[in-house]
Amino acid sequence: xxxxxxxxxxxxxxxxxxxxxxxxxxxxxxxxxxxxxxxxxxxxxxxxxxxxxxxxxxxxxxxxxxxxxxxxxxxxxxxxxxxxxxxxxxxxxxxxxxxxxxxxxxxxxxxxxxxxxxxxxxxxxxxxxxxxxxxxxxxxxxxxxxxx
Numbered sequence: 001x002x003x004x005x006x007x008x009x010x011x012x013x014x015x016x017x018x019x020x021x022x023x024x025x026x027x028x029x030x031x032x033x034x035x036x037x038x039x040x041x042x043x044x045x046x047x048x049x050x051x052x053x054x055x056x057x058x059x060x061x062x063x064x065x066x067x068x069x070x071x072x073x074x075x076x077x078x079x080x081x082x083x084x085x086x087x088x089x090x091x092x093x094x095x096x097x098x099x100x101x102x103x104x105x106x107x108x109x110x111x112x113x114x115x116x117x118x119x120x121x122x123x124x125x126x127x128x129x130x131x132x133x134x135x136x137x138x139x140x141x142x143x144x145x146x147x148x
Contacts, residue, residue, distance in 0.1 A: 009036055010034070010035065010037070010064045010140050011037055011062065011064050012036055012038045012066070013065075013066045014026070014038055014039070014067040015069060016040065016069040016072070017069065022040050024123070024128045025038070025098070026038045028128035029136070032136055034136050039063065043072045043073050043075060044074060045074045045075050047068075048083060051063075051090055064139070065093065066084070066094070066095045066096065067098040068080060068081060068095050069097075070097060070099040071100075077099065077110075078109055081114070091114075094145070096118075096119055096135065097110040097118045099118075099119075102120050
């Protein structure tokens, strides 16, 4: 039996200030099979403007999922997560914390603020591909996402 392929691209918003991490995961998603677009907000302030379609982001698409780093300037990942999960318009968008921290405090804080998942970043491209494929398989194939 052939698997039905999604023609419409899936939208991912990556909120991360590290250009190397952004490049790695964008390339990893591009390497994987499937149709998705990765948009980037370099910090929490830009991310909220993107989601609210403010300033330079007036025509920004609504993401299907969000990859969120914790350690960022201007507005931390936990601050962004708190705002998203308390906002009626955004609380149903799955937020995957994608960060280099594996401290118990950060992991617990992320889940206490209603993160949907917590994934440790890798600098190895093969591991990034596995992570991207896992995200795509689970969130875009196995899961049924909420409509806006």
